[in-house]
Amino acid sequence: MPPSLEALKAELESVRTKAVQEIDAAKTPEAVEALRVRYLGKKGVLAGLMSHLRALPAEARPSFGQAVNALREALEDQIGARRAALEAAALEARLQAEAIDVTLPGEALAPGARHPLSQVIEAIEDIFIGMGYRIAEGPDVEWDTYNFERLNIPKDHPARDMQDSFYLTDEMLLRTHTSPVQVREMLAMAPRTPLKIICPGNVYRRDTDDATHSHMFTQIEGLVVGEGVRMSDLKGTLEQFARRLFGEETKIRLRPSYFPFTEPSAEVDVTCSACGGTGCRVCKWTGWLEVLGAGMVHPKVLEAGGYDPRRVSGFAFGLGVERIAMIKYGVDDIRQFYVNDARVLRSFVAC
Amino acid sequence: MRVSWQWLSEWIDLGDMTPEALAERLTAAGVAVEQIIRRGEGIAGVLVARVLDVRAHPNADRLKVVTVETAFGGPTHTVVTGAPDVEAGAFYPYAAPGARLAGGVRIERQAFRGVVSEGMLCSAEELGMEVHLLSAEARSGLYRLPDDAPLGADAVGYLGLDDVVLELDLTPNRADCLSIIGVAYEAAAILDRPLRRAPEAAVGAPTGTEKAPGAPAVGEAAKDGGGASAFAVTVEDDDLCPLYLGQIISGIVHRPAPQWMQNRLLASGIRPINAVVDVTNYVMLEYGQPLHAFDADRIGTERIVVRRAKEGETLTTLDGKERLLTADDLVITDGVRPIGLAGVMGGEHTEVTPETRRIFLESAYFAGPAIRRTAVRFDLRSEASRRFEKGVDPLRVLSALKRAAELIAALAGGRVEGGVVGRQSERAAALFAPRRVEITRSAINARLGTALTQDEVLDVFRRLGFPYSVAVAEATVDAESGGERLANSEERVIVTVPTRRGDIAIAEDLIEEVARLVGYEAIPSTAPKLPETVGGRPPLVGARRSVAEHLAALGLHEVHTYVLVSEDDDRRFPRFDARTASALSVRQPMNAARRSLRRSLMPGLLEVAAYNRRHRVDSGRFFEIGKVFHPVSDEAPYGTLPDEPLHVAAVFYGHRPPVVGGRMRGGASEAGAYDYYAAKGVVEALLARYGLKADFVPAADLPGLHPSRAARVVLAGETACAPSRDGAQANGEPPVVLGWVGELNPSVAEAYELTRPAAFELSLTRLIAHRPPSAVYSAPPRFPGVRRDISFWIDRSITHADVLQVIRSAAEQLTIPLTDVVLFDVYEGDKSPSGKKSMAYALTFRHPERTLLEEEADAATSHIVRTLEQRLSIALRA
Numbered sequence A: 001m002p003p004s005l006e007a008l009k010a011e012l013e014s015v016r017t018k019a020v021q022e023i024d025a026a027k028t029p030e031a032v033e034a035l036r037v038r039y040l041g042k043k044g045v046l047a048g049l050m051s052h053l054r055a056l057p058a059e060a061r062p063s064f065g066q067a068v069n070a071l072r073e074a075l076e077d078q079i080g081a082r083r084a085a086l087e088a089a090a091l092e093a094r095l096q097a098e099a100i101d102v103t104l105p106g107e108a109l110a111p112g113a114r115h116p117l118s119q120v121i122e123a124i125e126d127i128f129i130g131m132g133y134r135i136a137e138g139p140d141v142e143w144d145t146y147n148f149e150r151l152n153i154p155k156d157h158p159a160r161d162m163q164d165s166f167y168l169t170d171e172m173l174l175r176t177h178t179s180p181v182q183v184r185e186m187l188a189m190a191p192r193t194p195l196k197i198i199c200p201g202n203v204y205r206r207d208t209d210d211a212t213h214s215h216m217f218t219q220i221e222g223l224v225v226g227e228g229v230r231m232s233d234l235k236g237t238l239e240q241f242a243r244r245l246f247g248e249e250t251k252i253r254l255r256p257s258y259f260p261f262t263e264p265s266a267e268v269d270v271t272c273s274a275c276g277g278t279g280c281r282v283c284k285w286t287g288w289l290e291v292l293g294a295g296m297v298h299p300k301v302l303e304a305g306g307y308d309p310r311r312v313s314g315f316a317f318g319l320g321v322e323r324i325a326m327i328k329y330g331v332d333d334i335r336q337f338y339v340n341d342a343r344v345l346r347s348f349v350a351c
Numbered sequence B: 001m002r003v004s005w006q007w008l009s010e011w012i013d014l015g016d017m018t019p020e021a022l023a024e025r026l027t028a029a030g031v032a033v034e035q036i037i038r039r040g041e042g043i044a045g046v047l048v049a050r051v052l053d054v055r056a057h058p059n060a061d062r063l064k065v066v067t068v069e070t071a072f073g074g075p076t077h078t079v080v081t082g083a084p085d086v087e088a089g090a091f092y093p094y095a096a097p098g099a100r101l102a103g104g105v106r107i108e109r110q111a112f113r114g115v116v117s118e119g120m121l122c123s124a125e126e127l128g129m130e131v132h133l134l135s136a137e138a139r140s141g142l143y144r145l146p147d148d149a150p151l152g153a154d155a156v157g158y159l160g161l162d163d164v165v166l167e168l169d170l171t172p173n174r175a176d177c178l179s180i181i182g183v184a185y186e187a188a189a190i191l192d193r194p195l196r197r198a199p200e201a202a203v204g205a206p207t208g209t210e211k212a213p214g215a216p217a218v219g220e221a222a223k224d225g226g227g228a229s230a231f232a233v234t235v236e237d238d239d240l241c242p243l244y245l246g247q248i249i250s251g252i253v254h255r256p257a258p259q260w261m262q263n264r265l266l267a268s269g270i271r272p273i274n275a276v277v278d279v280t281n282y283v284m285l286e287y288g289q290p291l292h293a294f295d296a297d298r299i300g301t302e303r304i305v306v307r308r309a310k311e312g313e314t315l316t317t318l319d320g321k322e323r324l325l326t327a328d329d330l331v332i333t334d335g336v337r338p339i340g341l342a343g344v345m346g347g348e349h350t351e352v353t354p355e356t357r358r359i360f361l362e363s364a365y366f367a368g369p370a371i372r373r374t375a376v377r378f379d380l381r382s383e384a385s386r387r388f389e390k391g392v393d394p395l396r397v398l399s400a401l402k403r404a405a406e407l408i409a410a411l412a413g414g415r416v417e418g419g420v421v422g423r424q425s426e427r428a429a430a431l432f433a434p435r436r437v438e439i440t441r442s443a444i445n446a447r448l449g450t451a452l453t454q455d456e457v458l459d460v461f462r463r464l465g466f467p468y469s470v471a472v473a474e475a476t477v478d479a480e481s482g483g484e485r486l487a488n489s490e491e492r493v494i495v496t497v498p499t500r501r502g503d504i505a506i507a508e509d510l511i512e513e514v515a516r517l518v519g520y521e522a523i524p525s526t527a528p529k530l531p532e533t534v535g536g537r538p539p540l541v542g543a544r545r546s547v548a549e550h551l552a553a554l555g556l557h558e559v560h561t562y563v564l565v566s567e568d569d570d571r572r573f574p575r576f577d578a579r580t581a582s583a584l585s586v587r588q589p590m591n592a593a594r595r596s597l598r599r600s601l602m603p604g605l606l607e608v609a610a611y612n613r614r615h616r617v618d619s620g621r622f623f624e625i626g627k628v629f630h631p632v633s634d635e636a637p638y639g640t641l642p643d644e645p646l647h648v649a650a651v652f653y654g655h656r657p658p659v660v661g662g663r664m665r666g667g668a669s670e671a672g673a674y675d676y677y678a679a680k681g682v683v684e685a686l687l688a689r690y691g692l693k694a695d696f697v698p699a700a701d702l703p704g705l706h707p708s709r710a711a712r713v714v715l716a717g718e719t720a721c722a723p724s725r726d727g728a729q730a731n732g733e734p735p736v737v738l739g740w741v742g743e744l745n746p747s748v749a750e751a752y753e754l755t756r757p758a759a760f761e762l763s764l765t766r767l768i769a770h771r772p773p774s775a776v777y778s779a780p781p782r783f784p785g786v787r788r789d790i791s792f793w794i795d796r797s798i799t800h801a802d803v804l805q806v807i808r809s810a811a812e813q814l815t816i817p818l819t820d821v822v823l824f825d826v827y828e829g830d831k832s833p834s835g836k837k838s839m840a841y842a843l844t845f846r847h848p849e850r851t852l853l854e855e856e857a858d859a860a861t862s863h864i865v866r867t868l869e870q871r872l873s874i875a876l877r878a
């Protein structure tokens, strides 16, 4: 005898109740899959119920078919949700198991440091390149004539005492300043203007190495030659430079001085970057730090460089890189730059 | 230069100023005051006292009890002293109870072994005097005062201990400020106030009327003053000695200079000696004119001949040293032999001694450069030579002589005898002639960027005491600006520069005078009005920076080391880019370690490594980019400037940085020591960065390196990106050696206390010269490649380069391209047959126009393997 619609619907309900319980209770994705096969598979429970459909009277078939399909959809949804939940939990568990100590050091690429002197040189170069200056270099071993004579320092001039030199021969020496590059560049350029150059390089003096002296150190020289160049231009240029190197609030001060190759000449002080000008140990309580020598190019030097001093004028300035680096980084012994202690260099990795 | 405030105040009224205020003004005007020294600071309550009697101390052998008075017949005080030489009747500084001495010592009534001392007698040191300038006698015991010292007077005032000294840090151009009078002129200009008196007025005329300084009539002067001199003066070299004057003074009594003069010498840092010598120093300090006193009785010829020394002549100078002279040296002679080194130091034979009764006092103008040459050569930089070198005021040659003669007469009991004798050359007239320098206000403003008025400009010259006149310039047509515009009809200022300012010769010098006296702060800040320029750096400078950044990113620290190294260190390392064998060195090194100009960066780098190793930095990687120096020719190494190629070099020592936490992650935990391959890896990275390919050619002949672990880095014919610009090798030119890489020879490493460091050195100059101009785009391959791995046993002596070469040549016979050969394993150990190693290569074949068939790749691989078997006897591994 064919099953009644009522009886089938009752069975359908009991299947629903059982399946819902079992799916909820499934602990693994595999168990969920087994339930899916059992209830929804081709030979599953729902397929079995559907097989009764043909036995039902025609008018009852749609209602029963809909009921089975509704249950199928409900179970599919529940199985899908249960599976997703179990997979999420499994993933979570696996990720937990993969926990590491994120505070352990990373694989060491251990970047090296640029030397502080290089960093200062390049910072200064960049400032002046931005102002339209070209970098020019010259030889470390120079002729006396470029190092002295063409810079208005004839032989037996008292100003030679300002720089005790390492001579190789009577006429050849290790340059005592980067100023000979000025001469070489002027000779190459004259009479064209404007000439705007920055000349970094090693210089050498017969000084005994101590905390403030080094027989070799680094200088950067600047030279501008053109029509109508004024001392106020020098002041304005150095003001710009000082602000960019030491900070916007930096001020400069010019004091009369003497260099044979400039006239007028000046020592240039900047407000102490350590105390901002109020006075501290770094600036010996003056609020000022002497960092540059400068002046208007001496007419004899222009002439020796191939220019007509009646037509053009110029300014020049020079600074000691070590001095700037000592101020900038608070180094109190110039020899430190040439010792290259790795423990010190490491602190310059960050630049 | 040390300037006594009291002395300076005799020349200019400073009553309203503090030393600090003047110092600031002087410094701001370019005469830098380095230090303000207060003589005898804090000393008070010390009186001039006389010792009445000296008794033994009842309870102490080494002490004495003395009675002193501070007023004739006044109250007496008992003082205990330890000084053995205390003398009854002598005058001493006496610190009464309540007095303060040097170092803040306070003197009180105090008992010494049962005798109460009412204060103490003082030594020079206790008074804070410049003891290093005093004679041993004056320094050791009590400081004995002259017998004419004013009894009871405040010793602080009497000894000038209330004086203040301004120590000037003078630039070499300001020779004028090497004298009290010069500083007074400078202060007068800065403060805009007159001198108390003109220097000329200070010259009393001991031998009658004397023309104002500058009047060239020496002969006339001699006539005017007491007749002919006993001495005759001849000058044989007018260039080196344009003006030479002398004065005989007889009847000299040997005695010390008066206390006031000694005080000023001490304040000025000059050692008091005796009245005659002290006067010459005193007048030198005041006038800036060095003077010298010869013992006239020791110049038997009664002649002075000034001439160049003869080669080989000798002179024993005041310091007792015999000097071998050359024709460069100017000497004072007695007509036969030298008696003084002109302007530098007198001779011992004619030195003023206690026996001297008659002197020849010299005042001259010697040419600076010659004096400087002599002084430098003998390392005799005296107060006198310093002044001559920088130039003295010719106008003060005579006035200083007069002043000194007058003082010697007054203070050393002398008698000025006869007139001034001497010789003035034609050249001297040029020295005396005032220099006229022309300037206009607009030239000043144009150079300084200021807007000074004519009055402001003229005021500066007035303050300086520079006479000037003003003239209207003739209207001239300025052709440069088209011939239309009339050049300014501006007033020209014609400035007469006094001879005391020898540093001022051209208009720019006057511009500086104006600038410094109106103050540099009056100069505004402007931007140059120049055509636009594009800044930049030349290729080598740019490369230097990017190479440095690259190496730092690879973990190497950048260092800077000295160019001067020891000869031994310099010789030790390869000089791959030197065309010559010689080294350059400096003539007078500071020490042997800084003598030769480096030809390799290695000595400096190894010094750095050794330093760090000594300081327990167990491993390190350092690089330097710097110049080395190669003479251009061995025949004349110093004939031309040397080559200065830029090198980049690195040294590696100790262990590679471990992979941190590697052990915990089951990875490699033991980091190997740096070796050849560590250094080579960096070289390869660097070359790749610059698009260069190189061969690493085994080199057993590189000095300082391990003979079987070193290679020359030779530019390969073809670069990674594009052909090199000069295509050197293509033209059959010799290979370009870029440098070397290797481990150090253990014996050299040992010298630096390093264990097997590895290193490389390359010529950055060469690297950049052969660098391809730019990268060349290569499109991604359109068809997949086919990879075949081969591994085989091979004789261990065969190199990777050998294998590569065979593979490449075999590939040339193939119909399909071999695009890549990668060595991925080398094994040599227990499992390898004797004398063999295993190598494994990945070969990639790729056709540009189609997909390869597996069979094609197999056939190609077989061909390569066969070739390897035939040529290198490899045995394929299973």
Ligand SMILES: [Zn+2]
Pocket (backbone or CB within 6 Å): A272, A273, A274, A275, A276, A277, A278, A279, A280, A281, A282, A283, A284, A285, A287, A288
């Ligand atoms: Zn400060």
